[in-house]
Amino acid sequence: MFWSRISSRQNCRGRENVLREKGLRKTFARIFLSVTIAFVLLQGRCEALELWVTNPWLSMLTRFIGGVQVVVNPVLLWGETGETIKVKKAPPDGAIVLSLDRQEALSILGKDFEERFSPFFLYERLSSGSITEESFMDPAALPFIGLRTLQILSECDPEQYDYFQRRLAEFQARLDSTVIVGRNMIGKSTILDLSWKFGRWLQAAAGTVIRPPSQAKDGWSRGEGIDVLETAIEEARKQKWIIVSDPWTPKAVLERVRNIPGFIELQPPRTEGDMILFLYDQYLRIWDHIRRVS
Numbered sequence: 001m002f003w004s005r006i007s008s009r010q011n012c013r014g015r016e017n018v019l020r021e022k023g024l025r026k027t028f029a030r031i032f033l034s035v036t037i038a039f040v041l042l043q044g045r046c047e048a049l050e051l052w053v054t055n056p057w058l059s060m061l062t063r064f065i066g067g068v069q070v071v072v073n074p075v076l077l078w079g080e081t082g083e084t085i086k087v088k089k090a091p092p093d094g095a096i097v098l099s100l101d102r103q104e105a106l107s108i109l110g111k112d113f114e115e116r117f118s119p120f121f122l123y124e125r126l127s128s129g130s131i132t133e134e135s136f137m138d139p140a141a142l143p144f145i146g147l148r149t150l151q152i153l154s155e156c157d158p159e160q161y162d163y164f165q166r167r168l169a170e171f172q173a174r175l176d177s178t179v180i181v182g183r184n185m186i187g188k189s190t191i192l193d194l195s196w197k198f199g200r201w202l203q204a205a206a207g208t209v210i211r212p213p214s215q216a217k218d219g220w221s222r223g224e225g226i227d228v229l230e231t232a233i234e235e236a237r238k239q240k241w242i243i244v245s246d247p248w249t250p251k252a253v254l255e256r257v258r259n260i261p262g263f264i265e266l267q268p269p270r271t272e273g274d275m276i277l278f279l280y281d282q283y284l285r286i287w288d289h290i291r292r293v294s
Helices: 002-046 056-069 102-109 129-135 142-156 158-186 199-203 214-221 226-239 275-293
Strands: 049-053 070-074 076-078 084-086 096-099 118-121 190-193 208-210 242-245 263-265
Touching (some): 049 056, 049 142, 056 076, 056 158, 056 275, 096 102, 096 142, 102 118, 190 199, 199 208
Parallel strands (some): 096 118
16 A cells, blocks of 8 residues: 555656646747747848838838838938928938839939939829829829839849738728728718818718819919909808818918818828828718717
8 A cells, every 4th residue: 555655656746747848848849939930020020121212102102012021211201290301311322212203213312313222113204293192192093003012022022022912902902991981981071172182082982072173272372363262161161061171281271261160181191100091090080070060
């Protein structure tokens, strides 16, 4: 009996030792796996494609499509009121630079940019800078811009083509769903569009958008034809339309609408932000405004 007890205790201790060894092996395996994953992530981060982007809209889009495989260094940032600010740190010699076109690269980087850097261009030549700015908030144009961005990134890093392609597919899916949500939120509203760059994004979701012609808006920015603007504003007040401006709406226009109950001013983007979330926030802001004034 005595020896059987001793043997039983030894067996228990043996099982405990076995269990302890198994537990230690599992712990070491987890640690090893964690270290391996961290190493792979850090290694991938070190090998990420680094490029410099001269347009802040393009910086946001490139950061989305590039994901973890791309480090985006903006050359221009947005300020608090939507103005563009040039960063202090310039691209180093030999850097990969992405611009809208040669004219933009020339104006920002200087005459010798093609000798100093490895430039890529979204367009061969732009006819109008303002049209391009609106294109970054146009659901019909954004997929093309995204595809062109994918082509450039894949040319710089061919091994990541599949990854960039998945990111572009995600971008397009989220873009489509955001527009659908926007239509559900504000689709029955009528908007007097006094924005300078958000127009196409508003048209994608709102039921009716009253959009003055570009010639009239150009005149208002110079303080001309204000009587026509006053007439449009008065009609908006009678019909209880929502009046929308953006950070680039001229002061001459803002002074005449800021105190109207149906007025809402959209916010400037942040270069480091998520582009889809930013666009969604504009619909959400309008929807919240409609709920409060109705």
